[in-house]
Structure formats: C-alpha cells, structure tokens
Amino acid sequence: MLADADGGLFFGPANSTFAPMVDDLFDLIYWISAFFFVLIVGVMVYFVLKYYRRPGHGPQPSPTHNNTLEIAWSVLPSFLLVVFFVMGFTNYMSMRTPPDDAYEIHVQAKKWSWLFVYPNGAESSDLHIPVGRPVRFILESEDVLHNMFVPAFRTKMDCVPGRYNEIWVQAVNTTGTGVNPDDHKPHDLFCAEYCGRDHSNMHAFVYVYETGDFDAWLEKASNLYEGNTMVQVGEILYKRKGCISCHSIDGTKKAGPSFKDSFGTAHKFTDGTEAVMDENYIRESIRDPRAKVVAGYQPVMPVFPSSRLSDKDITAIAEFIKSLK
Ligand code: HEC
Ligand SMILES: [Cu+2]
Structure with a gap:
C-alpha cells in the first residue's frame, strides 16, 4: 500500500473504509505522472544541450522511423490506462453498491x-452516523445541483433535483461530539458544486459515534419538543430548516435580513x-x-408549507426570533 492511514502527503486522515483505496489510486497516478514528467523533460533538456545548432554542429540526418520505440510508447501507456481504469472502476462500483443491511439516511x-x-423520522442539519456500520445515503436536491463532499471519507456525490442518487460509507473512527473541546474534531461536509450566492457557506459537520451513543443521540433528536424550551426548539429549527443560511442572528446581512432586534x-x-x-x-x-x-432584498426565500414546518414549529421559531432582542 502506498497510502498511509493518516492520508500521506496529500490528504487528511483516512476515516472511512474507502479512503485508503482512493488514496492509493491517487498516489499511483500521481507518482507515475511525476516519473514520466521528469523522464521526458530530462531527456528533452539533454537533447537540447547535446544537439543545439552551433559552429561545427549543423543539421544532421536523423532516423525517420523506429518500430521498437513506437510500439513501446503505445503499449506501455495503454497498459497503464487499463490498470487505472480497472482500479478506478472497481473502487467506484464498490462505493455505489451498498451492503443490504446498510443504515439509511436521506440527504436533502x-x-x-x-x-x-x-x-425514524428524526432530522438534523449536521450529519450524525454510527461508527463501523455501512451507511447508505439517498441524495436529493430541492432546487439546483449540489454535491455532498466529505473529504475525511473521500466521499463525493451529486445531489440532483428530480432524482435520487446514492453513495455509501463506513466510518472507521469516532469523532468528538463537539461539546468537549479536547475531543478530536468532527469532519467537514461541504457542497462541492457551485450553487449560488452562499455556496461557500453550505457546510455541515459530521459526527461519528459509538453505536450506543448514536442511539442515544437519535432518541434525543426524534423528540424535539421534549426537554427543550420553545426558544431552544426554535433555535434548532432555525439551523435545521436552513433559515441560518440566509438569516443571521448577529446583525450581519446575508441573502435575507438578520433576525437580530x-x-x-x-x-x-x-x-x-x-x-x-x-x-x-x-x-x-x-x-x-x-x-x-423586505426592501433591499431579492424574493429568494423558499415557501415552507405545513408539511415542512408545522404551526407549532412556526410558534417556536417566532419565540426564538423574539428572544434575539
Ligand atoms: C434562500 C434564502 C432564505 C432561506 C433559506 C430563508 N429565508 Fe427568510 N427571507 C429571505 C429573504 C431574501 C427575505 C427578505 C425578502 C422577503 O421578504 O421575501 C426573507 C424574509 C424573512 C422574514 C421577514 C424578515 C424581515 O426582516 O422582515 C422572516 C420572518 C423569514 N424570512 C423567516 C425565515 C425562516 C423562519 C426561515 C427558515 C424556516 C427562512 N426565512 C429561510 C431568504 C431566506
Ligand atoms: Cu450547494
């Protein structure tokens, strides 16, 4: 294996079962390219120095054809191409074929x-998954093309409006829960398909738990109104339903007005x-x-029908906005 578990020269730590094979293939292609680059440029420089035109060195008769050479430079690259293809295709196929018992998470x-x-119907704005268990993602988009990219897993897949896409992953390490600053950090999840004004803010964290901790988290996430005040529920919904991407709570102007005051x-x-x-x-x-x-803004706010935000949810959000004075 060329790749280290810590990702080697080019990548962050490898945190999924796929990561080492992605890194290996990348390293293989990279080092082969580097080798031929140095070889070809080296030979070019050598020939320039040896044959450049100078007194006593005029044009010289050169061979027109060399069968051995031509066969070599056709067969060797074709062979490498087939190797890259087979490795890439096998990796791709295993990423696209989740095991039957995979845990399923819908990504919108x-x-x-x-x-x-x-x-169980629980929702979250950050991704929470159990460690050591295959997780299948069913990806969709509500508006334009997006792409879910988790560098730590080497996982990247388009979210296409009007159709489902899938990818799966198995995490090999847990992350901290973000509560304890000494824990190792949760992974980043980015949108990797330019999707408009706040594309660069389309970010979430990925938390990986031991199975028991994951069940506890899930339990808590499914009972939103239990043990939380209306203001707290409002704040959770504000993040979870994506209001946060257009409305700040500190006065900064985003695509929409700030909720502050x-x-x-x-x-x-x-x-x-x-x-x-x-x-x-x-x-x-x-x-x-x-x-x-609102004056000074574009009418870009999406409609939230009651199927996506109940009346009770709206009350909670209103309480949250009220609390920001
Ligand atoms: C894609 C960006 C976007 C998202 C997501 C979004 N909004 Fe908006 N929102 C806007 C814009 C732009 C305006 C101002 C223009 C208008 O009134 O339509 C606005 C206006 C508002 C207003 C009136 C604000 C004022 O100062 O008068 C409220 C309240 C509001 N949004 C609540 C929400 C809530 C709650 C959510 C989440 C459930 C949400 N918005 C999600 C873009 C967004
Ligand atoms: Cu996006």
Missing part, C-alpha cells in the same frame, strides 16, 4: 443548507408599505414569503 440539499433525515420593529417593503414584525407577520413570511418582500 437545498440553497444553502443540508437536511439529514433518519429512518427585528421583532417588534417596523420593516419596509419593496412596494413602499411597512409593517411591524409580530407573530402573524413571521407566520406570513414563512408560509407566503412573496406577500411582503
């Missing part, structure tokens, strides 16, 4: 956030009217964002 990408949906104040709209933000206005903004478009 949208501008500009991730939603992960677990078999916005409750109870007057908001101006593109049609010249204005209204004070109260619960009804928040509700309308979520169910029918085009009804009033």
